[in-house]
Amino acid sequence: MKQLSKKIFNIFIICIICIVPLIITPNRLDYYYQAKSYLIYALCLFTSIPFLFEFNKDYFSNKAIYYTIFVYIFILALSTIFSVNISQSIFGKIYRYEGFLTLICYLIIFIIASSKYIFSKVHLVYLFLSATVISIYGILQYFGYNIVKVDPIRSKWVKYVYSTIGNPNFLGSYLVLILPISIYCFIKSNKILNLLITCLLYTTLLLTNTRSAWIGFALSFLLLVIFSIKNKKDLKSLIFILLIIFSITLLINSYKNNALIKRFDSIVSDAKNASIDSTKSEYSGSTRIFIWKRTLKLIQNSPIIGYGPDTFDIVFMKNYKKDVNRLIGNIIIDKAHNEYLQIAYASGIPALITYLLFLIFAIIDAIKNINKNILIIPLLCSISGYLIQSFFNISVVSVAPVFWAFLGILCKFSKVKEFH
Template sequence: MELNINPKFVWVKGAFLLFFGLFPFFIYFLGDPLIYLKYSIKSHDMIKATYFKYFTVGLLLWVLIQILRKRIRISSNRINWIIMAAILFLGLAVTSTVFSVDPKMSVNGYTHRNEGLLAFIGYIGVFLFAAFMLVEEKHQRLMLLICTWSSVIVSVYGILQHFRVDFYQNYGIKDNLERAYAFFSNPNFFSTYLILHIILAMALYLTDKRTYSLWSYSIIICLQVTALIYTYTRSGLLALGFSIVLLSLWIYARQRSLWLRWGILVCLIIAIITALTIVDGTQKGLFMRATGTMNELKHISEGEGGKAGSSRAYIWKKSLDIIPQYLWLGSGPDTFALVFPDIPSEKQQYLYDENIIVDKAHNELLQLLVTLGLPAVLAYIALVSGVLIRSWRELRRRTGSQAVMSVCLMVVICAYLVQAMFNISVVTVAPYFWMLLGLCYARTRTS
């Protein structure tokens, strides 16, 4: 199965690029008045989720119109296993919704999360659009440019926020929080956004030979890394370190000519992390997070492993206990809060609040396993691994900047998966992952 799409549609490509450039700025002061009045807590995430649904509906209507006009044709002359995996994943999400413990919730998603069936439809739609519409190198590079320059404003705002300069405060966040969250209502979400965009900026830094561009991208990456540090998110720093190691190994093995340029950038990043850690001192910041990690290792050694990872270990253990009950179809998209064991004494012990609602597994695969079931997880793994494997195989056909761009897109996908082992998928950031996954696949179709 393959899609044959008219290569024109310039305006819709432009709208797609513009949407991802503006997406971080869809916060409450830009929101629809009806949306603004609906939520007493003016969450940036709710507004973004609502606009993403609008975008999804518009995209689907456009595709339907083009199919009826025969400008998009579905051919079955050969089997495309990656597209089949994407469609199968979406089909299983639909099936899980039908048999959900709460079908209505599964369609729209849990309150304040909004990652129900409509979000999954949007994710697959974004993946397919990027894969089949952004096939030209100039469009792919333009997407990276738009996202990177857009992230500059977001990063600067996050840095200012750390110093208590917050012009459009999200009232769902504590006033005294020093961890930057920018326009994402949670430092962890902001961290994930930054990791993706740091690697995109690295791709531009490594492929642009103009001197002023090198300086520009160096400054951008420094701002992004500074904002990342101020989120004080360990999974984000882990993903950054993982990405630097992967890129270093590949550049040393295949692109030795970039080694000096890359080495300078890595030294800059290390210098920023070191300097900000020293400035923060021992009572806060990265040093405090490192101390927290040591305490968690102590809990594990004392047989209290449930408190590890900010008590994520407890959530993972309880999640594993309920998997057999929902193994094949899951409990339904975004219904984790309804099926997670509600034991007040345990929540008080591990989460320090017996009334807290655990609505995510804090591990993306575990979340999908509980809510969508094992077949959907296997389809998801087949889709992502299929894109990565095909990209790696096609890499030998590329040289120079094209090879660097392909590798960076592969690394950004891997980085997202690394942080997803400890974080949750949210509608404010996940669309970027699915768009980049589509771009990565698009490059294999044009190599």
């Protein structure tokens, strides 16, 4: 019976990481997000039942991490109860579906992964197979080939790479999570297959044209370099993969007539514009500065419990619709385009502080145990890269479950000392 329950929890985690990002439902109003959210609900519901039957307080060895989780859940509940739109806060906005139910599912994913997951090398096969399918589909989209009929929202997108994830920015954040693991597998094994997978994923990352993901990946790779230098291991393989990455970047930049260099230069120019108090700053970072400034004002008006999960479109457009129409166009802004500001807006500053404390406790615990379990290294790099890109991006049901599963596995690896 115990063996069966172990399989159930591992299957749950594999489904969250490898199956959920692949889900796409053509010929519906929403191709990319609603079905994923429904699958997450179902998986969490059915897996929570055996988990509760086997519940043991010993699961929570690092109590600081779990105390912050339970405080975070309490704050989320309060912000939902006092939301500007309770129904939308519970179920989430259409095309987003990150209401209270989804956020609780993310935490369930974390708790099960951190307490019940058992690593097996075959899980890497499933992960890379899923990521390979997603990447190949994305590259095909770049060249104008779609496996399924394009939905109305994306019908005018030309050379956009979004695969089954639904958006280039979100695909970029997904690849930031996976790439450090494929790179680490290569530098540890020197297997050509792991190298090919890394090249495929990195090529797709470049084609997403997502600057936040590039920055996140750069940080995660830098951390890999630091850990390798510190441990004086795998340096030759790391240098080799760096040369490969550099070569791929030059080739794609040449193919795209220096578009990558221009896109990278825009990071610097946007940063300069953002530092100047002028109209130009409003357009910096794809108008993110425009959104951030106004989001900060909203947070000041409700700093304790926020406005409720996934209600950003209601409050932001009510207050700043004229500004949006004047500076951006006739569109609806439904996210803060900064995950940390989004949390502070939705559930208040205490929620953001609790979330950050939770992350700090988990990361510190992982760093302390790196020498006891080297599998911590690639996950720590993945999560760090994701957290950096989150400063310019949003949480979505296509990618966030993978992040929470990885974070849970990181905490599990921090407790398990068997890998050297």
